[in-house]
Amino acid sequence: MHPMQNQQHYSPTPQPKIPKKRRRKSSMNTSCIPVIDIKDFPGQSEKLIAACEEWGCFRIINHKIPLSLMSEMKAVGESLLSLPMEIKRKTFDGVVGKGYIPPSEINPLYESLGVYDIALAEVFHSFCDRLNVSTHQRETILRYFKAVEELARYIGGKLVEALGLDIPEFMQGWPCQFRLLKYHFTPESVGSNGARMHSDLSYLTILQDDESVGGLELVDKQSGEIIDVEPSPPGTLLVVLGDIAKAWSNGRFYNVKHRVQNKEGKPRVSVVAFFLGPKEAKVEAPLELVGSDLPRAYVPFDVEEYRMVRLSTRSSTGEALEHFRTTSSIKI
Numbered sequence: 001m002h003p004m005q006n007q008q009h010y011s012p013t014p015q016p017k018i019p020k021k022r023r024r025k026s027s028m029n030t031s032c033i034p035v036i037d038i039k040d041f042p043g044q045s046e047k048l049i050a051a052c053e054e055w056g057c058f059r060i061i062n063h064k065i066p067l068s069l070m071s072e073m074k075a076v077g078e079s080l081l082s083l084p085m086e087i088k089r090k091t092f093d094g095v096v097g098k099g100y101i102p103p104s105e106i107n108p109l110y111e112s113l114g115v116y117d118i119a120l121a122e123v124f125h126s127f128c129d130r131l132n133v134s135t136h137q138r139e140t141i142l143r144y145f146k147a148v149e150e151l152a153r154y155i156g157g158k159l160v161e162a163l164g165l166d167i168p169e170f171m172q173g174w175p176c177q178f179r180l181l182k183y184h185f186t187p188e189s190v191g192s193n194g195a196r197m198h199s200d201l202s203y204l205t206i207l208q209d210d211e212s213v214g215g216l217e218l219v220d221k222q223s224g225e226i227i228d229v230e231p232s233p234p235g236t237l238l239v240v241l242g243d244i245a246k247a248w249s250n251g252r253f254y255n256v257k258h259r260v261q262n263k264e265g266k267p268r269v270s271v272v273a274f275f276l277g278p279k280e281a282k283v284e285a286p287l288e289l290v291g292s293d294l295p296r297a298y299v300p301f302d303v304e305e306y307r308m309v310r311l312s313t314r315s316s317t318g319e320a321l322e323h324f325r326t327t328s329s330i331k332i
């Protein structure tokens with residue numbers, strides 16, 4: 001099927017406008033990351049690929065997730081994260097990174113509640129049961145998850161099209177790790193780390209960060225400088241490319257390193273959906289992205305296998321990908 005025949009219909013609700021003409025960097029090391037208008041495809045195709053290659057992230061406008069649903073989701077996140085510690089701990093199953101992450105020595109101001117594969121009904125309800133999540137809250141989480149999943153697949157489809165590939169149902173059935181994050185920032189802890197520098201493991205992450213409290217910083221690919229990301233204007237979302245996207249694109253996409261710092265002394269809440277990668281199949285660059293001038297950079301691998309290597313080698317900024325490097329791509 002020609003990629004254009006496989007276009008999904010996506011009719012957006014009106015969203016706040018962000019000026020399209022942006023300089024790469026404004027004053028005071030503040031980034032103006034690319035803005036992708038979801039309703040303007042194929043017009044935005046080139047910009048989308050450039051954003052993935054040069055920035056490893058972009059802000060999206062004109063998606064169809066209502067602002068009211070985004071706010072409701074944030075409110076549910078805040079309410080669950082304010083439950084007593086002993087209740088939140090019930091969602092920890094002994095697998096690092098899959099359930100509750102309490103404040104730790106490395107990230108003392110950070111905590112998060114997470115569901116590893118939220119699309120699995122039994123996993124989702126078991127998480128909710130342990131926290132006594134109300135029916136209304138469950139509905140809000142599910143509505144939000146379905147909306148971000150549709151959006152993620154839409155973006156995935158546009159990426160594939162923009163690269164000239166024909167991959168029907170791209171990202172269909174990929175597990176989504178869903179996380180509610182809280183940074184316990186106070187005026188006394190200004191200057192401290194909220195989340196240490198990391199790249200995401202995922203293919204792509206949809207982040208609803210705090211629209212009023214900043215603190216997100218990223219490493220600029222060209223200069224290696226750390227630059228600030230302005231808080232997301234209401235109704236917009238950030239998309240971040242992770243390690244799996246770098247491997248899948250044969251090294252073309254940038255798995256941007258980022259962290260969160262306490263700059264304003266105010267608590268910060270965000271909602272994150274990590275779309276990891278294929279569940280059954282291996283992560284493998286499509287043939288079209290491999291050539292004699294650009295040999296295959298990574299051997300095909302499983303997402304779960306990669307997760308384990310990343311965990312066991314404690315490599316939080318993508319170094320674990322080196323374990324999967326092909327010999328032909330190693331420069332001597």
Ligand SMILES: O=C(O)CCC(=O)C(=O)O
Binds near residue numbers: 258259269270272
């Ligand atoms: O809270 C944020 O804005 C960033 C979250 C983040 O970097 C992550 O969960 O990977």
